Amino acid sequence: MLAQINMYLFAVWTAVSQWPINLLSSTSPFREIFTVPASADNGALLIPNIQDPQAVDVQTVCPGYTASNVQTNDYGLSASLTLAGKACDVYGTDVESLSLNVEYQSAERLSINISPSNVDASNSSHYILSEQLVPRPSRDSDYKSDIKDHDLQFSWSNDPTFLFTVTRKSTGDVLYSSKGSVLVYEDQFVEFVSSLPENYNLYGLGEHIHGLRLGNNYTATIYAADTGDPIDYNIYGSQPFYLDTRYFEVDSDGKKTLVTSTATDPCKKYESYSHGTYLRNAHGQEVLLRPENITWRTLGGSIDLFFFDGPSQPEVTKAYQTGAIGLPAMQQYFTFGYHQCRWGYKNWTQLNEVVETFKKFDIPLETIWTDIDYMSQYRDFSNDENTFSVSEGQKFLSQLHANGQHYVPIVDSAIYIPNPSNASDAYGVYTRGNDSNVFLSNPDGSQYIGAVWPGYTVFPDWHSDESVPWWSNEMVQWYKDIQFDGIWIDMSEVSSFCVGSCGSGNVTLNPVHPPFSLPGEPGNIVYDYPEGFNITNSTEAASVSAASSSAASATATATAILTSSSTTPDYLRTTPTPGVRNVNHPPYVINNVQGDLAVHAVSPNATHHDGVEEYDVHNLFGHQILNATYQGLLAVFPTKRPFIIGRSTFAGSGKWAGHWGGDNASKWFYMYFSIPQALSFSLFGIPMFGVDTCGFNGNSDAELCSRWMQLSAFFPFYRNHNVLSAISQEPYVWASVTAATKTAMQIRYSLLPYLYTLFHAAHTRGDTVMRALAWEFPNDPSLANADRQFLLGPSLMVVPVLEQGAASVNGVFPGVPTTVWYDWYGQTAVSAKAGENVTIEAPLGHIPVYIRGGAVLPTQAPGYTTTESRKNPWGLVVALDAQGSAEGSLYLDDGESITPESTLDVEFRAAKGSLKVQMEGKFEDTNALANVTVLGVEGCSGSVKLNGQAVTGAKYDGESKVLSVTGLEDLTKGGAWKGGWELSWS
Template structure:
């Protein structure tokens, strides 16, 4: 355990709870205990009191504004519908005359979304129709409803169920008690039934009291997707990939929380919240971004869930037997803020992802080292321990890139300091790691120890940098240091201050090879309601914490990213890992699935969890290999490494009370299996790096559900035990104890799939049984693709800089294949100024061609092409001739395996950045 002698009893009980295990659900609210969720769920469908006043329409170049009225209380709202680029829409609804400004989410979007001309095409007494290119929106007046069409297909209906709700700000009426002899004054009648709710103006949870000075303020809306079977996204939850029907359970909750030893298969809130949902069916895909940073609940109903599965529901509908599949519905409700919904009309998954990324941003190309293997535990004891772990990787010939330090490296849990006994020479420790191409990540959390003389606390106190409580004083909570203050990153001055702390002068002992882990940034407050900050705390600008809660972690990592960027004068790419996240966090940090457990079900859950996060725009996701809590047996240990090698972020991590967890601590066989898995990761680093570059330029997820690449294939819609990387690799990790075989679904009726180990055709379409001996990771390359690899074993990715490449070609049924490779220096932003090389490869059976994908790139490297492997070739060519600018024309050597239909071309030796052609005779 961390040192707890100075922490009060209630904090010790929480800390001990971490070690004992089992989430205590009583620490966290249910929908019934959250008054606005309870009110919203009590609404009846089809009784919407809202109507548009079509005589108030104001047309702008790219938007339409209309008055919206609640006919029960005559409260007016302003509705604004904006035409976005790529033929999508944005809907904004706010009070027309609020007594106080309502919060509109900041920081999340990647600049102001680009707009285009909105054209009014039809007006009637009941509706108005507007067009955005081929798409259109029909706004119905009474009852209020908006139908959005993707071409001629109805993609999304808003308020089709009549569950739109907007609780306006109001003054609480306090009627004084009559003086003796006076008659009592009759209280005014409430303008609606909201005020009578016991939680409208104040709410208690356990010992915590939340006073709501502006009363009830929830906003909610239902979205119907008539052609969709399933909904996906709205992370983070430890649940299935396809969102479940919540009719008999709590809704999915979005409220960033520190949940110790979280349970699987439930909709409880976890560390991050991205209110982005994708609805998909064979007829098309649509998406909704509900841009609200307050506590949010999401109900899912209808779709294929009602009939039990996708196939039966569609068959019944087409044949006329049974009940037609009800439309898929998603109902969002947030405690405060405004309605701000981005509506993405597809029509396919790639369109939704691309357009969402254009609005919210992408993950910038990370430094190459961050795609390697990371070794972490809470905590490596001292400098000798770090030195010993580093040496262990060399001894066992296992590559790695980063070693991590948890909070015990600090002096008394004070960030930007070092324990002078355990880490007396941090600069030397860093430099010794750097000599072998390694890096270090250290943890820096947002809670600040309230200790006199500690420079961060003194600065924060004297300058007013802390979040305030409802009385205007510095808010004091409890976290690992004991009494803690929480920096208010909503204040730009505080963000600049925080960024300055990462300079090499202000954080002695660090180097440019030191990177940062931002943990506990939900924010975690051990003695707070639901182990977080009270909602009536106040941030810069006068915003209550209830308005901005889910943004706190984003503002934290924004500030850290800025600090690391300034530390190198903008030259080097930062690496940050965050636990809390929101829309836009992907622009600054990677993420992991939090404090999981060393159990097979948690290994299995890491796949749908990262898939959901990836679909929501954060591609750089992983899970603690081996499980954070408890101790895995050797089988779970090596199977987790095998799975983790194919997640975007690969880190081994463990709790302070677990047994040591380095890759070599088990028997020799286990060590060799782990080593093999890590080496596979490093062989594919050029491929991983290319995928991240493709994400940066195109916005598509790196790790994808099978249905994403095969949107018409119904059998893929609920698959969550396998996934694809890009469009090339299919992975089915082994996630069951004692498994000797697994059932793998191979999508694509005409696609061929090649075993990545055996280098031969394995299967076509359908479900196949795959034998999985201990060393087997079921990974398959899709026919028609070319992937780049580096095959030489090094101690770190940096040492592979000049190593040669291998191109692995998998032919499709027509004998064709294409692929790409992206190269730059792996660490700087020089690639944004032309210091890169982008190559495209084409194979058609008679020739293989390398062409520059972008002729503006001019990166120079010593790397060359070492071999080309062609899988699925029918017969050996008699001659293979290379033509290139540097080597001229020369005949190449090759070997051919007729049984495996495998051709290996040895040492073309052409510089990797050149354009060339190979002719097969």
């Protein structure tokens, strides 16, 4: 009965035995490799403040501030804030004098800034975020303020100490109020509190793995961390922004009453109002969400708050992007194709085999990626000449590009420092960077040397004026050898595998092994079974369970012994020293996933060229390397839009790059969490988002991978990627996954024009690409927590299966009965009641997809690549609403230029039995129109005309109410969008 299991384990070991020898070897070409001790990455034993029974509540001991010298102007006011009593100095040194500046910056944006009154470059106790690093929103040049008419109203008082309130004038709703709390402002700790209504709806505050609605018993830590996607902890990025949505019941007289429950009455009318809040602060921080309030705590910096009044999510998101952080980058067309990667492709030959196998199974493949396997000893901008030689790579890439396909390699964020005792260990990337003085330093001025994959490493200092030119040059030089099409940035939190400058004095040991075994090395081979193996393989699983029962019993006994100890840990608690900051162990301990701020990261005392310590800007490294990489790609491709996917991002990173969800696992709950992750990044202005489909860590199986490949087909960034020591999970590994993938890809590729148009709207206007149901149907409180289904743009709803063994899924159809939904496959209208959870049949291989009535979707016959797809005939799906109307748009350009020579905007409007098409622009597309499908046609004789000319290929199905019009190619020779036209039916 163990035959299948044994075969499974044999397959895993067979895969492991074929991995590159340099991963499994403990020697370099010239000597034994030294392994960095595991203890090198151990930090101090800390207890987070929110868990510490000895923690002092600053609200009970600190005096707050008193406002004086209030000066008003046409755009707001300024005031002085003075400590209202004896300094408390709990987690730092209290700042005696603060400046308050309130400014109405636009019709939808209010700025509130509180910062130390006297700060200069020589005062290292108070770092205020530089506008060169993160631009500060300023008042719109064309904004003429009339404060009394602004929907956001600021007020303040000294009752008994300084407090302020932001109220929405149109509803009288208090959006922010510090009443009942005191402002605490110390050099290493800032706390400000606002009350919130009962059962509030807050979204955002990333990056973390959590449901979309954050809830009122959650602490969101914002501190970039290299960690494997733990639930409810801080991970890679830092996004200090939240959306607050409030629902009101509206009576017959128009009176609005705040609703504190998601339960709705179909006989009542509701309205929602949303606003956004952005804290422009890059320090480590926590946001405590509690039943009655929100408490923001930062380890330094200023209170630089921006409120965006909405009043709905789309307006908030647009205002946040256009007025604060920048609009997201426009992506090249090819980036919306399917991407395949894994850690473990061992050479160009195997990479080519993967590409050819995709073709053999006719699974579209747009881009092949390589993880760190290709590097020479894991060194950036280098190739292993034994496995990924430049000469073989150029042949492979030449053919790949000839096929219309693309290649993206990983680039890590640390630079190997060569062994000075070994001349053959020379590494020009480091030497050129060192000559340009572009690496981080220790406080004493020596080079900061940590440890990452290649061994002891240094880290680019993006505060150095020479760092971006150096980085760009390395990309330009490497491109001469390896013709990549984009860059994948990893380890950019920034990660280091040891605490402090552990390489100082030890560089002669390089290259050294990381302080942990790598996947695939002896003792670190993944034998784990896919999740739910006991369900899908019950007989074999029972045998395994019986065979391992004694071992499990022994483990349980040992665990009980270990956990029975009553010893109280000796936590490190530090106290503030007046005027001196303890950056390595600040007195306030945030709930960081790694504990000590220096664990698995560059230490807080690492020093930049301008004297700024890493403590103050840690959360910006990933943001800055994305900017540097963007500039580098512009140097490589001066006219093309850079394609970058990064792991660590900050507010505004979307204007340079996309983001992937990091090191998730092959678990069903991670597939679910990918939806709220993606929706959150829509709020953060980074719409080019995806996750490691089928899971990164651990082993996937056919069912999970089938469901996940179909779900990710409706995410903007679509990539499969898994860890070195797991079994292969390319979609062709399992027949069922192949079939499921091709079904979903058929839909995705046919809708590439729609997706591309969505991104153009995001890039130019700040529109949202992936949308929560609550955002698109803002007046339905029952949708506030809906995050198991979503919309792609306004017109396509996806209801995925997220549970193992399920053959159906429950879904809601928002907006009914006034909104009509059509099944993508059957093209018929869905029968559902308002608020009803409908059971939808979804056998394995089927993902429910629905078109929203009132939409016109441009489609194109799918090709194997996006290049082929763009040469195929056009189609239109017209989904009529309850009034028989629909509209849509299409944007076209060359698909790659930063500034296209020509563009084309096409507008579609259907009403009263006809579809009118208008266009503007000079971009030429010569593909003919092949078909138009009209859904929801209430009666039709079958007589169809195009510009008054009869169309013979028309068929109407009265039962399904679908009008299918084909055979339009001859009537649209020269291009479907060559000129305006009208299709009419009677």
